[in-house]
Amino acid sequence: MFKELSPWCQLPNNDWTSIIHQGTTKMIESGEVIYTLNEKAAFIYLIKGGRVRLFHTSHEGKEKALIIMCDGTFIGDSTLNDYHFESAITASPTVVVEFERKQFLLLLRNNPILMAQYANTLDRKAQTIALSNLLVACYDSETRVRYALFHLANQFGIPLDSDYKRIYMQFTQQELADLIGTSRVTVANLVNDLIQQGYIIKDGRYYIIPSVNNILPNE
Structure with a gap:
């Protein structure tokens, strides 16, 4: 199972072209923080190209990477009480499409096909993080x-x-x-x-x- 799921989560075959024009396309340089843990989650981001590292930081300042999100995936959608559940930083020059959170959820609600596709990305992300934790533990x-x-x-x-x-x-x-x-x-x-x-x-x-x-x- 470790062969099938990579910590570099990449879903390039997902087709989001029908909603891309509803967001704002941004180019972000490598090493730029997109959002931080416990920051108010106002936006969800589709990664069109590049890599974004999601991570937590301990009280001692030690960073623990969770997963690397690549093209065709979303970041900013993991929240707790409307606040970001992790921090995100670009690991390469990255192109994202920024959506207002409420707008994005409305777009999905009106399109069952996209909703199913998005559910698949969440499933892949959860499986990858679970396997990464298993690798570290065992x-x-x-x-x-x-x-x-x-x-x-x-x-x-x-x-x-x-x-x-x-x-x-x-x-x-x-x-x-x-x-x-x-x-x-x-x-x-x-x-x-x-x-x-x-x-x-x-x-x-x-x-x-x-x-x-x-x-x-x-x-």
Whole structure:
């Protein structure tokens, strides 16, 4: 089941063209906060392109990433008493369509097809977060790193010769550590071990996976 659901939640085949004109399209640079935990939730955002990290921050200031939302998904819709239930920050240059919350819910109410499509995005998000929590609770750091690299190669990999794939999406080891619930040092050591064992190749700022299936952990 960990192979099927990626922490980079992406639903590019969902068709929202019929309502996009009802919102406001915005371009947001990487590293920009869109909203914060406990902020009044006035808007819902459709991600047209890019990546947004949803996270919680502990009282000690430690960040725990929940999920990375990508194209075809929504953010800003998880609320508690009309306040945001998590914080959101762009992990890359991102294009969103901003809807007023009441307007968006009205658009869905008047279109059963879109309502069903939206329900599917909520289901996918909930399943992904649940599986991510299961991985953190029950599996070691190497297993979590291997699954993360598997999904990166599948979703953001460019085919090269044979089974090789270059992961074109740039990410930091700290970002990966935050997502899988471990330290940056642990991720760095595990990545170096996988390089030495031939499971991945470092090519400048990019990683190449010689065999996507071989990167998977043995369970």
